[in-house]
Amino acid sequence: MYRAARFATVMAYLYSILFGVIAFTYDLETGYVTKKTPLTTYCLLINFLTVSCVIYFGRNMELKMESSDKPDLHNKILVALTFIRILGVSLTLVNNWWRRDEFIHNLNTFKAFRERFLRKHSTNKRYEEYFNQQIVLKFGIGALCEVIMFYGSVRIMRQIFSDFCRHTVFGLMSTVLNLMACHYFFIALSVRILFCIIADELRRLLTTMENLFADFHTKCIGPGLLSVKSCQLADEFDDLSGMHTELQVLSEKINSMFYVQGCCVFLILYLNNICVLYIYYMLAKQVELGPQFSHAILYFLPLALLLYYADGYMLIDLVLRYMDAIEMPAQLLKDCAAWLPILDRRLEESVKLFSLKMAAFPVSRSLLYLFDVTRPMVFATITSTITNAIVLVQYDYQYNET
Secondary structure: OOOHHHHHHHHHHHHHOOOOOOOOEEEOOOOEEEEEEHHHHHHHHHHHHHHHHHHHOOOOOEEEOOOOOOHHHHHHHHHHHHHHOOOOOOHHHHHHHHHHHHHHHHHHHHHHHHHHHHHHHOOOOHHHHHHHHHHHHHHHHHHHHHHHHHHHHHHHHHOOEEHHHHHHHHHOHHHHHHHHHHHHHHHHHHHHHHHHHHHHHHHHHHHHHHHHHHHHHHHOOOOHHHHHHHHHHHHHHHHHHHHHHHHHHHHHHHHHHHHHHHHHHHHHHHHHHHHHHHHHHHHHHOOEEEEEHHHHHHHHHHHHHHHHHHHHHHHHHHHHHHHHHHHHHHHHHHOOOOOOOOOOOHHHHHHHHHHHHHHHOOOOOEOOOOOEOOHHHHHHHHHHHHHHHHHHHHHHHHEEEO
């Protein structure tokens, strides 16, 4: 599994280089990030060609819409999605260059922190297997989804845009955002596992402290040994607290690197769901939506949707579990506050300091500070998707009636 995960990581990296998504290089031996002139020049050229093609093809664009007496709402939605995707790609490319030095600094800082952290706190084999499994699944599902969705996008946009070059270029627009989502998945998964290790270490310390004071109350150890072991525990609490705070600050910086892309990805996912529900409604009515939906819908769309939703589920599930892992130490200390048998002053101050640090730096679950990414928000989004799809169905019903 380790070799498969390494292969998936390398392929995602090479794929990103090919499309000019990242303008820095990884040292596969050390894992650190650096800038190199040949790669920078190549990425500049690819990004310039991408922007130039969008500007060139966007001028005097001719859309092959249906006539006014035929239902063409699905085409208008697809065109809107295309332009949102183009906007998202443009913002991503600008953001990547504008904040390139910040990207490199944050990634190298995280790499150094991870090495320092794992020297003190060894990872569980279960976490290693989970990490490798998730990397392989994400890359495999994402790659298959990419191929099928690209084929479907080109087939659909062939009926909307007037020439081959336009619908091919616009069909590739989704690649950039998907690659950025893949990079975010890889690094967020690594950060989440470190937070899980911190939570496990905290559980161990709390259990050790509980057993220590139980032994003291049962006269198994004396006050001197209690003081020595309490000081050792206090040192471990201070070290773990510092690690947690440092990692939380790093995670905030890493999340800020993907704010713009995250908003674009979630918006496209939201509109795609509405469009799919509406198109299936039209197909259920046996409405002819055009040549692009004849065989592609029947044979490729179900598989594409299965992979698309599996890929989206992995990303959303990771984001939610990632936030839960950050908050887990605070929850552990809160749950044990009622029975915490602290008799040593220094140990008591260390535990309180750990709690105060987490209270002073609460976890930010907001996406671009617009809304909180929580499980109720996910269900609310699904409800909103269905509601808006029903609005489109009502529009279609009224349109046909009139």
